[in-house]
Amino acid sequence: LAKTTQPISMDSYEGQEVNITCSHNNIATNDYITWYQQFPSQGPRFIIQGYKTKVTNEVASLFIPADRKSSTLSLPRVSLSDTAVYYCLVGDQAGTALIFGKGTTLSVSS
Amino acid sequence: ETGVTQTPRHLVMGMTNKKSLKCEQHLGHNAMYWYKQSAKKPLELMFVYSLEERVENNSVPSRFSPECPNSSHLFLHLHTLQPEDSALYLCASSPGQGTENEQFFGPGTRLTVL
Numbered sequence: 287l288a289k290t291t292q293p294i295s296m297d298s299y300e301g302q303e304v305n306i307t308c309s310h311n312n313i314a315t316n317d318y319i320t321w322y323q324q325f326p327s328q329g330p331r332f333i334i335q336g337y338k339t340k341v342t343n344e345v346a347s348l349f350i351p352a353d354r355k356s357s358t359l360s361l362p363r364v365s366l367s368d369t370a371v372y373y374c375l376v377g378d379q380a381g382t383a384l385i386f387g388k389g390t391t392l393s394v395s396s
Numbered sequence: 397e398t399g400v401t402q403t404p405r406h407l408v409m410g411m412t413n414k415k416s417l418k419c420e421q422h423l424g425h426n427a428m429y430w431y432k433q434s435a436k437k438p439l440e441l442m443f444v445y446s447l448e449e450r451v452e453n454n455s456v457p458s459r460f461s462p463e464c465p466n467s468s469h470l471f472l473h474l475h476t477l478q479p480e481d482s483a484l485y486l487c488a489s490s491p492g493q494g495t496e497n498e499q500f501f502g503p504g505t506r507l508t509v510l
Contacts (some may be wrong), residue, residue: 318496328485329400329501330439377495384495386431386439 290374295391304361307375311355317376321358324371347389369394400502408508417472417505419487427493431486462483472488477509
């Protein structure tokens, strides 16, 4: 199973860009990299997914270098409502389910 | 109603009780999941069903018993639980079983075992 490592917590202010980096040194060839967001007492919500290079959607960008051993979630101009836990996940080799780590707790202040 | 729904949202039970958690998805997905999230711990995958067949069981104690009667419904039957089983139980579904599929989570059931 590919293990991920990400910072336990990050602090930011409203309007700033936030970059959360995740390490996944043992990522397998067929694994995708996926990020989820979770608010307290709610289920996680999908943010973005990628395999290589850069992916952008309406809420975030995902940067993946050529070796795929890390990835960076970029949140542009965060607001107070972006305060949440962010999980970086890679698929396991069997392709059955995602393994959630401890995530990064992002705190956005005004 | 759309998305993934879970009932009840909150449940308090004694160690000798038998109860069931229900999950329903209205997305036409083929895979469904049960997760457990204890306080300040990562989500733990408990069970995976694909096309109504269990495909993964992560060494979950037998006091938790899943049931998937069809692709839209998933149950978690609980009996003789322990206080350490108190947690947020989350149900999720995805179009297919592969990890490239986005998982859609329900709001969860907050379980307290006395």
